[in-house]
Amino acid sequence: MGSDDVLLQRLEAGETLAASRAMSVIERGGPEAESLLEALHPKTGRAWRIAFTGPGGAGKSSLIDRVIARERAHGRTIGVVAEDPSSPFSGGAILGDRVRMSHAQGDAGVFVRSLASRGSETGLSALAGELADVMDAFGRDLVVLESMGVGQVETRVRYMADTVVVVLTPEAGDDVQTMKSGLLEVADILVVNKCDRPGAEALAADLKSVAALRERSRGWATPVVQTSVTEDRGIDALEAALESHRAFLQQDGRREARRREALRERVRLLVEERVRADLWRDPTLAARFDAILEAVVGGRTSPHRAARDLAAAREAAAPNSSHHRR
Amino acid sequence: MNRPIKVLIAKPGLDGHDRGAKVIANALRDAGMEVVYTGLHQTPEMVVDAALQEDADVVSVSILSGAHMTLVPRVRELMNERGLSDVKLIAGGIIPDPDAEALKKLPGVAGIFGPGTSTKDVVAFIESLFTKRK
Numbered sequence: 001m002g003s004d005d006v007l008l009q010r011l012e013a014g015e016t017l018a019a020s021r022a023m024s025v026i027e028r029g030g031p032e033a034e035s036l037l038e039a040l041h042p043k044t045g046r047a048w049r050i051a052f053t054g055p056g057g058a059g060k061s062s063l064i065d066r067v068i069a070r071e072r073a074h075g076r077t078i079g080v081v082a083e084d085p086s087s088p089f090s091g092g093a094i095l096g097d098r099v100r101m102s103h104a105q106g107d108a109g110v111f112v113r114s115l116a117s118r119g120s121e122t123g124l125s126a127l128a129g130e131l132a133d134v135m136d137a138f139g140r141d142l143v144v145l146e147s148m149g150v151g152q153v154e155t156r157v158r159y160m161a162d163t164v165v166v167v168l169t170p171e172a173g174d175d176v177q178t179m180k181s182g183l184l185e186v187a188d189i190l191v192v193n194k195c196d197r198p199g200a201e202a203l204a205a206d207l208k209s210v211a212a213l214r215e216r217s218r219g220w221a222t223p224v225v226q227t228s229v230t231e232d233r234g235i236d237a238l239e240a241a242l243e244s245h246r247a248f249l250q251q252d253g254r255r256e257a258r259r260r261e262a263l264r265e266r267v268r269l270l271v272e273e274r275v276r277a278d279l280w281r282d283p284t285l286a287a288r289f290d291a292i293l294e295a296v297v298g299g300r301t302s303p304h305r306a307a308r309d310l311a312a313a314r315e316a317a318a319p320n321s322s323h324h325r326r
Numbered sequence: 327m328n329r330p331i332k333v334l335i336a337k338p339g340l341d342g343h344d345r346g347a348k349v350i351a352n353a354l355r356d357a358g359m360e361v362v363y364t365g366l367h368q369t370p371e372m373v374v375d376a377a378l379q380e381d382a383d384v385v386s387v388s389i390l391s392g393a394h395m396t397l398v399p400r401v402r403e404l405m406n407e408r409g410l411s412d413v414k415l416i417a418g419g420i421i422p423d424p425d426a427e428a429l430k431k432l433p434g435v436a437g438i439f440g441p442g443t444s445t446k447d448v449v450a451f452i453e454s455l456f457t458k459r460k
Contacts, residue, residue: 017409020381027329091330092355098376099365105372111379116330116360 004039011138012043016111019138023113023131037130043137045259047079048246049145051161053123053183056149058167059193061100062229063238064144068110069103070239071142079135080104080112081128082146086119093117097146111135122156123147126269129160150183158186159265162255163245165238167191168207170199184210187222189241195226195234220248285314331359331456334382336373337366338401341391346419350386353445354452370397374404382413384436384452389419394429402434414455418443 007025010018022040026033050067052060061082068078082097093116104110113135115128124147135143145160157164166187171194184190190211192204204224211222223241227234249255279285288310295301301309335351337344344366351361362380364373377385385405389397398417405413417429418439426438437451 016378020379024329024381087355090356090358092358093360094351094355095360095362099363106369106375113379114362
């Protein structure tokens with residue numbers, strides 16, 4: 001408890017090493033991480049969080065680098081949490097996002113932290129959100145979250161940030177792919193990056209028509225911005241889109257509503273995680289499970305019936321079963 | 327629970343060849359480590375900034391330019407100044423044996439790997455740095 005306070009004090013005083021070590025404590029998990037996050041939580045909520053997501057190779061890191069340069073020119077301090085996939089075979093990872101972020105180098109106003117996904121199946125893990133909390137408490141004005149490359153289904157990201165930027169490229173696929181992509185539904189800003197390549201105009205037009213369909217329900221017209229990092233085009237338009245989304249959220253309590261929704265989702269997932277972990281540690285359930293599985297394999301009961309019986313048996317035993325662990 | 331060993335691989339100095347650094351990065355990844363690769367043409371200040379922000383357990387610098395006798399001690403010195411005295415430093419690249427012997431004697435330089443080192447040896451060496459620690 002005392003060590004958390006010291007670390008937190010140093011972190012709030014602006015000591016980079018303290019922020020960095022705090023992130024490692026959280027990465028390592030366990031009771032130390034929980035207690036630090038508990039102390040940290042009241043210090044969070046000030047930073048603006050922007051998530052960049054999209055397929056691998058869409059140019060997210062390079063685009064973030066340009067946004068960093070613009071935001072620094074406005075005098076904002078920045079924290080970046082960049083997630084890359086862990087190898088499912090070795091558990092190791094190569095985290096290469098820093099290479100593209102040259103504007104971060106040699107500037108104390110930019111703090112970049114790389115994170116391996118460690119088996120998380122979403123583009124941004126819950127851990128990325130917790131590291132963003134540290135950046136927030138560390139006093140960064142802006143926290144940029146870079147997801148690893150994602151496919152069509154990535155909706156959790158909307159709970160991770162105030163503004164979600166989805167980055168696509170002309171190679172992303174035809175308009176049907178675009179229509180069915182869950183990614184579009186979470187976008188506050190759509191970017192067609194590498195717009196110097198053929199097909200950019202057509203993709204942008206498709207995206208605009210999809211975005212227009214959604215405008216009425218949200219009161220926000222999702223802008224479609226074409227950018228090219230190599231030709232330094234469209235970065236000002238992206239910056240303007242970020243600013244106008246920020247202004248939009250600042251009206252009518254929208255930001256608070258969004259933050260509440262994000263926290264609700266976060267707590268919900270943590271509850272599920274806990275219940276699930278407790279569930280399979282229950283020895284009576286395990287014994288019952290093995291017995292009933294035999295009946296399922298032998299055709300004497302169905303999977304659904306087995307599940308219903310197991311859940312009912314557990315519920316009946318619930319009042320005194322969940323307190324004696326840990 | 328614990329985090330895998332986190333290694334920052336950096337190329338301080340002016341040489342533009344990072345094939346060796348990438349081979350090492352892949353080998354460490356395949357051994358289950360988390361490797362942050364930072365790219366070419368880094369100053370010692372940039373390398374140490376990155377190590378600080380990433381909270382790496384090991385900083386591994388790859389130097390082919392011949393400037394190792396300057397760069398390795400400078401990186402170590404900056405690491406100590408910035409509060410990273412507990413972080414290990416290793417170096418690899420074109421480092422002649424007599425220089426390697428001299429660098430190994432410096433306090434806080436854990437290992438030097440010259441031409442012809444096998445990736446297995448590097449992996450085993452880094453793992454050995456952490457077997458005693460929990």
